[in-house]
Amino acid sequence: MSLKHILLGLAERECSGYDIKKEFDTSLRNFWRAELSQIYPQLQKLKTDGLLTSDTAESGQGPQRIVYHRTGAGKAMLKDWLEAGPVVGTERIAFLAQVYFLHELDSDDARLEFMGALRAYFVERLAFLDSVEQGWAAKYPGYPDDMPDDEFYPQLTLACGKHRIGATVAWCDETIARIKKRATA
Amino acid sequence: MSLKHILLGLAERECSGYDIKKEFDTSLRNFWRAELSQIYPQLQKLKTDGLLTSDTAESGQGPQRIVYHRTGAGKAMLKDWLEAGPVVGTERIAFLAQVYFLHELDSDDARLEFMGALRAYFVERLAFLDSVEQGWAAKYPGYPDDMPDDEFYPQLTLACGKHRIGATVAWCDETIARIKKRATA
């Protein structure tokens, strides 16, 4: 279960469920997503399990915040997860399932439209990653290697996204060319 | 919901739940996985929804097989899914969540060990894809483009896997070098 461990990782610093949601929607968005309706109960559960503690804090606007912080046991559980080695082989890639059955569309035009939409999506993702990167580069003159640990490792996930999405765009281009060639054959 | 549509795609030809499981474990394994305990009830549901029909067939060994075949409505639903455009942005990549928090491990050696294990996994996946490809190449002299439709589109998913996994291995190498450089700095 990764969500649990992600919350334990984020709770190195005091944070509320609302704060965490914002992190999912920005920094973590390349590899994980979660809704508030999943985050809040999970934080409560981690607290009853003794992995987090909570405190109330005033917020400038709106109701009181409940801020969480991880315990020693919480940190230990996160470390166990990392020490158990990479969690791989569980990914589901829906668009590839669609490509697998793309012959069910009834024209090459329809198939090319599908591939064009796919390519556009990934190009947009790549642009987003570039913009995040520019923010970092502006903040750290020694970017990407001269950064504190708690930014260096997140930066690695961005670098991975760039590699993978770049490769996916290249595959889209290749695929579009192959379908066109096939159409004229 | 992708599983439903994948089953509708596979049920173009008559197949049993058991057959489908084998397809998940071989051809589809690059982008989706499913257990028998999810497949069997889902097939039953698709039948009651009028998207599949079923028949019993003798099997050489073991009990009777229940073979499914999709209806016109089933085919139409699959087409609707494809025509609605690519399903993207839902992926969860657990190993990147781990990398994001890798600074929580307490030595560079531990971090390099993690990255080494990750690299080894992807190298192995790449070798598997190469072996699948060699099988295809042996069967079709005009590989990869001169293949029937119902093999060409699956082949595209293999090509995508090769691109993406290749890029991931390159990222692992780059990352290992960056962590080493950081360790000596």
Next chain:
DNA sequence: TATCCCATGTAACTAGTTACATGATTCG
């Protein structure tokens, strides 16, 4: 005779999504 593959399923559980409910403050 033991193990593997064939073949179908159910039960209990965990994980994640969508919709709903509440209420304060701030900005235009």
Next chain:
DNA sequence: CGAATCATGTAACTAGTTACATGGGATA
């Protein structure tokens, strides 16, 4: 005064996992 943002949650549902249950036929 209306919309956006802050802030927390519950309820109902869908999706997926793990464990259990059954039993035939083939192979070693």
